[in-house]
Amino acid sequence: MKRTTFLSLCAAATLGATIKGMESYKTTSESSNTLVGERETYTTISHTTTLVDELHIPIILYVIKGAPSGEALSNLKNYNSTCKKNFLILKDKKIAHTLIDYMIRYTRGFTIASLDQLLSVLDTEKVTIYKNNMIAGKKIHDIFKNCKEKAEWTEALTTLNSLKTDPLSYQVVDSRWIDDSTKDKTILTVGQNNLIQDEDLLIQNNLLTEALILDAPLTVICLLIDLKADPNLIHSGPSAVCVAMKQFLATKDEGLKKDLQEKIDCLVKAEGDLDYCYFVTLEANGIPFKAAICPLTMAVESCELEKVQFLIAQGVKNLIPDALLIAALSSLQQESFIEILKALLKTSSNVNACPRAFNLPILHTLISLSQPTNIEKMIPVIDILLEKVDPEFRPSGGATALELALTLGNEKLSTHLQNKGASLPLATQLNPYSPLLQLLVKREKAEDEDIKKQLFAEYKNLITTFKLDIQSDFKLVLLAVQFLDFEVLAYLFEQGANANVSLSLETPTYGSISSFLHFMVAIYKEVSVFMQIDTTKVKAIITLLIYNGAPKNMVNKEGKTVSEKAREFGFEEIATLIDSCIPLQEQPLLKTIIAFLETDTKLEKNLLLEKIEELMANEDIKADLKKNFLPLMHAVLHLKIKLLKVLLKCEAPADILFSIKYENYGNTNSMLHLLVYIVHKSKCKFEEKPTLGAEAYRYIFTKATRIVALLIDNGTPKERLNSEGKTAAQRARELGMEDFAEFIEGYGL
Incomplete structure (x- = not known):
């Protein structure tokens, strides 16, 4: 529901709502809204006045929460102009600071410049004070940089100490800004007519994170926290805890480690979020992809068992499936990761949860990544998982671990899973797609053309045996696309398979999948992260799909076409192909040429x-x-x-x-x-x-x-x-x- 529509529908629902301002900071005295050294808070905005009541405040907070700052500001201005009462509510001096606090915490991209647009909406004097405090915060940042260059932090300490008597010091130390240096190709993807910035990948700085980045001494960090710097007040980029943790894991110097551990302890004491997650762009096989990072995944990747145990003891929950997968795959190369894997399994409440990068649980993911080259090392890792994972578990009603191994033709792993107690499926439980999938796997691995032809003949016979309806069974097309099997896909279309099918699938790394073309780009996106993929085959499959009527302009749940999604991931060549490719029905010449190539009779060739x-x-x-x-x-x-x-x-x-x-x-x-x-x-x-x-x-x-x-x-x-x-x-x-x-x-x- 749009926020503007909400304004006309939420009155009854909000009449009995409990009203809160900044949830993280509560006053200790009901008689005073401002405490020395504390934030100016209005956790109980006056309900005695007819101007600020239980109906309007929830509406105001709703129209701005979670929105980009530009949209939130526009919503506030629209709300302000609806009637005189709304205008007076927003101009009330008591609401200005709290509302700006709220916007800084809950809207995306809020900067010093955003305050200029609030001058006409909120109390001008209060907004001006807030703006001046944020500008002061930016000046302190410049002082920090000078101190870093001189390796002398006296000026920074003196400046921060001067804020101790200011009840609004938090506005200074919580000043935030977008780091312009992040606006490069790693976070910008080419759209159809403009550059689109991924807000998840913007690096947002504040004085606390900057102090850590600039290696400020512990005294500066503690003083910022005393001034009520919020360690969690950040929407994108690494938090203060993440910066300190990354530095701790990167250094080998024991003296630095001790200093950084003290900083981490200081941040944790100030309720710094150890579960905070942010995004970065990484690259695999030349393909950029967006990855989530948190302190736990950092510690696992660095093989820091002690830090992993510390985070587990603190009760972290975020990205545990991803941490498990990192530990499992890393243990194939380095045995020391085994202990980390065991530690994570002890605390994981749901070992069947899927990592962000895959739509499969850890055990199924490892089976799907098993190759003859890594199977000997993979089996001991799988054995550790089987101590806690039920081998009979079926993710979303799909295959068990053993069924997946059998489907992928992994005989060694299939035998091992049976020895571990996994049950073979009964003949009556056999999924007709499993043997078809096995044949496609074998065709993918086969290098001899005669073997490929033999497997293709078996594939066609199986479709007849199982009496599968090619014209209506979209799963057959999905399997052919998944294995980039051009010959099988062409055969399916020759037999009347429909390329214009609406799908409802989703993957963590791609998002919503609404068509075969979206599915193809999603496969390319996911597989290219960890192995080379033949771009020529991908292009051939895309062309074949479009020739046979797969819609290029079908949007997914995000409202994006497949070429827009391809550009979002940096696949410009793929996007250009999709944009330029035309369905065969719209190309009578090419359609006739293909008919000429397919016919075997001389008379028909001459006629064509x-x-x-x-x-x-x-x-x-x-x-x-x-x-x-x-x-x-x-x-x-x-x-x-x-x-x-x-x-x-x-x-x-x-x-x-x-x-x-x-x-x-x-x-x-x-x-x-x-x-x-x-x-x-x-x-x-x-x-x-x-x-x-x-x-x-x-x-x-x-x-x-x-x-x-x-x-x-x-x-x-x-x-x-x-x-x-x-x-x-x-x-x-x-x-x-x-x-x-x-x-x-x-x-x-």
Whole structure:
């Protein structure tokens, strides 16, 4: 519900509400609202006046809580203008300081500049005092920096001591600002027309965090807390506790550790939140991602058992599943993490909870990440988990640990889980998707094309055996997309599978998933964090989905399209592809070309070639062909000389520029580069299977040379360099195809 709508609906609900101001600070005397050395608080705003009553205050607090500062200020101004009574309520001197306190704590992005907009809404004198105090806080920050440079903190101590008699000192020491140095590419993602800043990743500073960052002595930290600096008053970026904890874990100097421990103790005594969580951008395999960090995950990553035990003793609860996963995965490399894992398991009340980065419990996550290369080290870690985890647990009604291991074809782990007491599923309990999933796993692992074909045939037979309805069963498409299996996905669409399906899924790292395209980008986002993923396959799947009607503009629950989500994660290349790709139904030429490639009868091929010529007589289609490389690419990829001749005759641009990166080849940006890639791929295939003979390769080589001649005669530049700075001939020579390189270089001379 929008906050403006709330104003007209909440009157009855709020009549009996208990009214509070700043919950964290309570007065000790009902007769005085201001205490020396304490915050000026109004935890019981006067209810005797008709101006400030139990109805209006909850409304005022509601319209600003949790909103960005700009929205909160706009809401207040709108509320102020609704009637004279509201205007007088907000102008009451008794409400100004408390309301600003509340906005600083509960609105996002509130800065000194925000106070200027409150001058017309709240009591001008009180707002001015607050603003001057916040400016004073910024000046103290400059003093801190000078003290750091001089390694002498006397001036800072003198300045802070002068505030002791000021009952509003908290306004000075709690002054906050956004650190401009954070406005870089790590927190900015390119939107369609503008840069969008992720508020979670902004670093927000105050005097307490700055003092810690600048290595201020303990006396400064304690004095700030005495002046009522709030260790938890921060919306984004590391809190004071997080800064001190990070410094403690990073240093090896015992003297510094002792000093930092005293600072941590001081912050904890002041009720500094040990469970505070903030976000940072990390990078894995060149892909940026947003990660949550808290003192517990810091301690686990640093393998500081003593600190982990300290935090557990303090009752921390935040990100325990993430800490468990970090400890479990780290223990594969370093045995000392085992003790940390055991300590976390003792305190974890829900060992089946999912970490933020995965939609699976810890045990299932480890099984899904098990590989032949790590299975020997993974099993002892899984054994530790099994001391507390029920192997029969089914997350969200899904598979048990054993069923997942069986599905993934992990025989060694499956046997081990059975030896540990895990029950095999009864034949009547078998999920029809499990054997299909096993086949897709095997196809993904298989390198031999004949084995892949055999598994594909088994896949089709299983669909018939289980009588699955391809046209209505969206799970089949989900599985094919998940494993980037282009051939299976193409088969499903040929059999009538629907690409335009509305989904209702969610993952912690991606958010809401409403379509197959959102699902594909979510898979790319999650998998790329911990392993390399073939971008070419991802692009091929996305293209196939859009060709078959997957909607590009379907928004998720956040109101974002798939290309907007892709840009949010820094996948600009993927987003550009999605924006430029057009459904096949809207591309009659490409649709006819694909039909030509799929048919086996000579008569039908000739009829389709005639239809292609007719289509290309259309001026709109011809104009589109000037900027669309796909028709020519299909002809070159499949070595279809007749089709290529028809396209070139109808003025398809042989010199068209594009950019596609292929695994084990690199960048292709011309039809000649594309041709070199195809010939090399064929050469490798025949070298792996010499029984096919050199004659088959020679046939492909001959067709390729004829296509080279057609392309160069029609304007394809031999000298065009790809992104690695190589011509097609140079790339052919590097790949050991000297004869093909010489033909390209020599043709036309």
